[in-house]
Amino acid sequence: MRHGVSFAVAGATLALYVGVILVGARLGPRALDYGWHTGPKVEPWRMARVSGDRAGEIELGRRLFDETSVYSSAGVKSRISCSNCHLEGGIAPYGLAVVGSAQTFPQYSKRAGRQITLEDRVEECMTRSEDADALPVDGREMKAIVAYIDWLSEPHPQQAAFVGRGLEVLPKMTPDPVHGADVYAAQ
């Protein structure tokens, strides 16, 4: 009888473990698919692990990017973060990703009327989009944000290239104010 109970407990524990593993496998990394996506199929791309000397600076950059008003000294009046527009820390396909941005600077800016650097572009978002004070170009915070974007932009030879820079052109949609109200309330 005692043995019967032990076997039942062992069996139940095993079943629980197998169940957790199976659920984990189903929830594993998948390519993002937003349904209305019209571009090429999004390939799996993953952030590299951060290690070595730069880890602390990149981590600070990630925090500044995700929670700008919490970590930045540049009085963010809007209390908005880079990640509110550059979704998921700047890696969401067609969500204004900054993966690969490092390679596109310096570039000519129509707004500035001159060649601008990545630091200039970050500063534009800081002062215009965030309604914050400018960050000192050689300061710790600017260096950390640029280090984060540089790190995200590094090519990963073993992986598919990142697909999904910029924004998606949305198909024509029929306005639906009722559904719109649900989305507004949820977001």
Ligand code: HEC
């Ligand atoms: C209110 C929305 C908003 C916020 C907040 C914002 N940005 Fe932007 N950002 C944009 C838009 C819009 C663009 C232009 C995208 C384009 O030209 O395709 C842009 C462009 C950029 C680019 C150039 C990307 C490229 O590849 O050309 C960088 C880098 C950037 N932002 C960094 C930041 C950083 C860092 C922060 C936070 C300090 C930030 N942004 C906050 C909206 C925002």
